[in-house]
Amino acid sequence: MQRIGVFVCWCGSNIAATVDVHAVAEAARHEPGVVFSTDYQYMCSQAGQNMIIEAVKEHHLTGLVICSCSPRMHEATFRKTAANAGINPYMVEIANIREQCSWVHKDMAAGTEKAIILAKAAIAKVHLNTALTPGESKVTKRALVIGGGIAGIQTALDIAEAGFPVDIVEKEPTIGGKMAQLDKTFPTLDCAACILTPKMVDAAQNENIRIISYAQVEEVGGFVGNFHVKIRKKARFVNEDVCTGCGLCTEKCPQKKVPNAFNLNMDNHRAIYIPFAQAVPKVAVIDPNYCTMLKTGKCGVCAKVCTAGAIDYKQQDQIIEEEYGAIVAATGYNPISVEKFDEFAYSQSKDVITSLEFERLTNAAGPTAGKLLRPSDGEHPHTIVFVQCVGSRCAANAAKGKEYCSKICCMYTAKHAMLVRDKYPDTDVYVFYIDVRTPGKNFDEFYRRAVEEYGVHYIKGMVGKITPENGKLKVQGSDLIADKQLHIDADLVVLAAAIEPDKSARPLATMLTASMDTNDFFTEAHPKLRPVESPTAGIFLSGTCQGPKDIPETVSQASAAAAKVIGLLSKNTLKGNPCVAQSDEWMCNGCSSCANVCPYGAITYENKEFRMPDRSTKVRRIAKVNPAVCQGCGACTVACPSGAMDLNGFKNNQIMAEVDAICK
Amino acid sequence: MMKVSYFPGCTLKTKAKQLDIYARACAEVLGVTLEELPDWQCCGGVFNTSKDEIATKLSAVRALSAAGKAGQPLVSICSACHNVLKQTNAAMQNDSEFASHVNHYITQTGQGQMAPYHGETTVLHYLELLRDVIGFDKVKSCVKYPLTGKKIGAYYGCLLLRPSSVMAMDDPENPQILEEFIRAIGAEPVIYAMRNECCGGYMTLEEKSLAQKKSTAVLDNASSAGADLLVTACPLCKYNLDKNGQNPLPVVYFTELLAEALGIKEA
Numbered sequence: 042m043q044r045i046g047v048f049v050c051w052c053g054s055n056i057a058a059t060v061d062v063h064a065v066a067e068a069a070r071h072e073p074g075v076v077f078s079t080d081y082q083y084m085c086s087q088a089g090q091n092m093i094i095e096a097v098k099e100h101h102l103t104g105l106v107i108c109s110c111s112p113r114m115h116e117a118t119f120r121k122t123a124a125n126a127g128i129n130p131y132m133v134e135i136a137n138i139r140e141q142c143s144w145v146h147k148d149m150a151a152g153t154e155k156a157i158i159l160a161k162a163a164i165a166k167v168h169l170n171t172a173l174t175p176g177e178s179k180v181t182k183r184a185l186v187i188g189g190g191i192a193g194i195q196t197a198l199d200i201a202e203a204g205f206p207v208d209i210v211e212k213e214p215t216i217g218g219k220m221a222q223l224d225k226t227f228p229t230l231d232c233a234a235c236i237l238t239p240k241m242v243d244a245a246q247n248e249n250i251r252i253i254s255y256a257q258v259e260e261v262g263g264f265v266g267n268f269h270v271k272i273r274k275k276a277r278f279v280n281e282d283v284c285t286g287c288g289l290c291t292e293k294c295p296q297k298k299v300p301n302a303f304n305l306n307m308d309n310h311r312a313i314y315i316p317f318a319q320a321v322p323k324v325a326v327i328d329p330n331y332c333t334m335l336k337t338g339k340c341g342v343c344a345k346v347c348t349a350g351a352i353d354y355k356q357q358d359q360i361i362e363e364e365y366g367a368i369v370a371a372t373g374y375n376p377i378s379v380e381k382f383d384e385f386a387y388s389q390s391k392d393v394i395t396s397l398e399f400e401r402l403t404n405a406a407g408p409t410a411g412k413l414l415r416p417s418d419g420e421h422p423h424t425i426v427f428v429q430c431v432g433s434r435c436a437a438n439a440a441k442g443k444e445y446c447s448k449i450c451c452m453y454t455a456k457h458a459m460l461v462r463d464k465y466p467d468t469d470v471y472v473f474y475i476d477v478r479t480p481g482k483n484f485d486e487f488y489r490r491a492v493e494e495y496g497v498h499y500i501k502g503m504v505g506k507i508t509p510e511n512g513k514l515k516v517q518g519s520d521l522i523a524d525k526q527l528h529i530d531a532d533l534v535v536l537a538a539a540i541e542p543d544k545s546a547r548p549l550a551t552m553l554t555a556s557m558d559t560n561d562f563f564t565e566a567h568p569k570l571r572p573v574e575s576p577t578a579g580i581f582l583s584g585t586c587q588g589p590k591d592i593p594e595t596v597s598q599a600s601a602a603a604a605k606v607i608g609l610l611s612k613n614t615l616k617g618n619p620c621v622a623q624s625d626e627w628m629c630n631g632c633s634s635c636a637n638v639c640p641y642g643a644i645t646y647e648n649k650e651f652r653m654p655d656r657s658t659k660v661r662r663i664a665k666v667n668p669a670v671c672q673g674c675g676a677c678t679v680a681c682p683s684g685a686m687d688l689n690g691f692k693n694n695q696i697m698a699e700v701d702a703i704c705k
Numbered sequence: 706m707m708k709v710s711y712f713p714g715c716t717l718k719t720k721a722k723q724l725d726i727y728a729r730a731c732a733e734v735l736g737v738t739l740e741e742l743p744d745w746q747c748c749g750g751v752f753n754t755s756k757d758e759i760a761t762k763l764s765a766v767r768a769l770s771a772a773g774k775a776g777q778p779l780v781s782i783c784s785a786c787h788n789v790l791k792q793t794n795a796a797m798q799n800d801s802e803f804a805s806h807v808n809h810y811i812t813q814t815g816q817g818q819m820a821p822y823h824g825e826t827t828v829l830h831y832l833e834l835l836r837d838v839i840g841f842d843k844v845k846s847c848v849k850y851p852l853t854g855k856k857i858g859a860y861y862g863c864l865l866l867r868p869s870s871v872m873a874m875d876d877p878e879n880p881q882i883l884e885e886f887i888r889a890i891g892a893e894p895v896i897y898a899m900r901n902e903c904c905g906g907y908m909t910l911e912e913k914s915l916a917q918k919k920s921t922a923v924l925d926n927a928s929s930a931g932a933d934l935l936v937t938a939c940p941l942c943k944y945n946l947d948k949n950g951q952n953p954l955p956v957v958y959f960t961e962l963l964a965e966a967l968g969i970k971e972a
Contacts, residue, residue, distance in 0.1 A: 383879035386898050441876075508898035508922075510929050 190218020192584025265579030851891025
């Protein structure tokens with residue numbers, strides 16, 4: 042029999058104003074097993090905690106019921122108090138008589154009645170509590186960052202600076218991501234490459250960072266502190282340690298017709314190439330789909346001109362296996378395909394381009410060496426129309442576009458419009474918008490400059506139709522403020538395409554057992570209070586894989602994720618949560634129902650030998666819960682048809698005892 | 706031989722006979738009999754979007770109900786008829802107030818009292834019959850005289866595709882069904898931006914210059930994209946493009962080309 046102490050908190054007037062706390066303490070005193078009951082103004086204060094410790098000693102209490110605020114608030118506090126008093130922290134139960142009682146009731150009688158019932162339920166439960174001890178596991182002091190854009194680079198740099206080794210896995214041959222493709226950055230208009238490439242070089246030179254480029258994560262096992270990851274490094278047919286990046290091969294290769302993905306296929310490179318001048322690692326790569334040598338066995342020009350002897354036509358994919366304590370997802374975004382939006386004639390005319398293509402067209406390292414020329418005929422465009430929200434805020438047609446706001450388009454469109462007017466004052470520039478959204482430091486000032494100083498025509502309304510005809514783009518749109526239809530003959534149309542998570546994110550989330558929303562953005566553990574952690578322990582989120590973000594926000598989040606990783610890696614061991622699921626192996630029939638509902642991949646199966654009542658042995662398949670991975674959500678206990686699964690600290694009989702106490 | 710109920714509509718019996726005659730003959734070759742509904746009446750011409758307008762939608766309900774009684778899908782060809790039938794059917798399914806008014810009327814008044822109707826009949830456009838029931842592959846295999854080398858622009862107009870949630874035939878901004886049809890008869894589809902724009906419609910009666918402007922814009926855009934010929938399913942579109950369009954680009958019904966390809970009609 043437990044010796045239970047009940048402590049009723051007033052919480053100043055928060056509870057005491059609508060709950061008669063003396064009556065609650067008095068009612069609890071008459072419950073079986075309760076040997077001590079009292080009330081106090083602030084139970085969480087030092088004096089209140091001392092009162093609890095004294096009572097434990099004096100009355101030899103074995104279980105505590107604290108009638109106070111939500112366990113989210115002070116459960117940890119009172120567990121510590123219990124430990125200080127010399128009893129197991131898991132012998133404490135909280136009856137929430139504030140958030141779920143005094144705050145929602147106005148009537149003292151009703152509030153008091155409910156508080157008494159909640160106290161009785163907690164008393165009934167604590168009778169069945171058992172001492173629980175959290176398990177411990179060691180922490181591998183190495184982090185994995187998946188994705189080498191600005192988010193991944195910043196996270197890796199911060200972790201490395203704190204002294205922990207970190208690997209960046211990047212699927213392209215170079216790190217840099219989308220930011221490397223941009224021309225200027227808002228709102229300061231400094232060049233993207235000038236601020237990004239030094240960071241890329243820092244990452245390459247940092248002795249704690251290993252860049253695994255042209256690679257993808259294939260398999261993830263283990264749990265927080267102890268992940269085991271398999272990475273496939275694709276064959277680039279060039280020995281990375283030998284190549285000097287001189288680029289001679291990329292000039293001599295006879296296969297010149299390979300679409301240049303870095304320039305969004307607006308020009309071509311050779312079959313052996315370096316994505317861009319500041320690539321990291323600056324190592325050539327052969328595209329096996331175009332290389333004559335790899336396809337027919339005849340050519341070998343690159344091997345002949347390479348003075349370093351770096352070309353290796355026989356190179357194979359390589360599998361790297363490594364242990365990590367923490368994993369950061371930084372898989373980034375892509376613009377959506379705008380081909381579905383045929384009203385904008387993207388697939389009908391070369392002169393309808395996306396904003397990312399526009400970035401390349403104005404970039405000095407782009408296909409036109411920074412001159413803004415029409416892709417169809419290389420002429421200078423005089424009338425340019427920008428269309429915002431192409432595929433964003435598309436609630437009416439979610440199958441085609443995205444319901445959300447892509448967040449960055451208003452600002453980069455203002456940037457594009459301003460830069461065009463600055464460089465080519467003879468152009469007429471129109472921007473069609475639904476709303477202009479520019480919250481951010483110096484953002485609205487920036488947009489207003491585009492309108493007021495640079496004379497960009499901002500038109501509230503959408504474009505309904507673009508008709509390519511006789512070398513012009515006939516733009517039909519509505520001006521909602523003037524309440525009239527507009528017809529503009531444009532030379533170039535730029536579509537601000539919505540952004541979506543990279544396609545690699547969904548399979549990665551499955552491997553990590555990290556949850557995603559319906560748009561395939563990674564879900565954070567708490568939208569406000571834990572924005573850089575996944576609900577899955579040990580998985581962190583950096584950059585646009587969690588939601589649309591601009592560069593400053595991405596970098597902030599990247600550093601925040603790094604701080605969380607550093608916090609985790611600084612620990613030698615991790616204390617687990619002892620309130621985890623446990624399977625009764627005699628009752629389990631190995632049906633897999635629990636593993637199918639487990640969101641964390643904590644349940645595996647094993648074949649175990651049992652001695653049967655007739656002394657024979659039998660091998661049965663049974664469920665095993667990994668306590669380090671289990672988050673104690675309890676889904677498996679509900680799914681289990683034989684009742685073998687139970688959750689420590691919330692066992693079925695404890696829950697039933699609470700229900701009985703409430704219904705009595 | 707599969708049988709479907711068929712609603713020709715007034716225009717197909719008068720100005721647009723080619724649309725009707727060849728549609729029936731081609732369907733026979735492709736293994737489907739179009740069974741004309743007995744005593745059908747005008748569809749109403751335009752689907753009146755005001756909710757309390759019941760009377761003009763009754764003849765469409767009668768046609769739908771008659772096809773339902775025969776246990777057959779209802780096929781129509783004229784874009785305007787199809788639009789009215791499909792929208793009326795959707796209203797009978799989803800707008801319970803409208804449906805109860807209509808049912809109150811058709812079950813209690815008139816000579817041929819009818820059973821209540823709630824939108825059970827499947828309404829198909831002739832193009833959907835080709836795509837979803839017969840299959841364009843089958844059409845292709847039945848073609849005797851492919852229209853090889855012909856560059857044909859599909860003209861959808863507006864009634865065939867919109868409102869897209871109700872018509873549910875194709876993507877209203879990037880439709881494919883007529884292009885697939887053009888490929889099936891061996892010709893080359895020409896994509897042009899104005900293919901799903903309005904021809905001017907009934908505006909030709911009130912403000913002819915507007916219909917002229919709209920029709921000319923469609924034809925100019927199609928010819929600048931390289932089309933030799935336009936196909937349509939809509940008699941009103943054909944009228945506007947022929948009479949109001951100031952561009953000599955020829956416009957024919959898609960059933961005429963189908964008949965040519967199947968060897969029913971001399972080219």
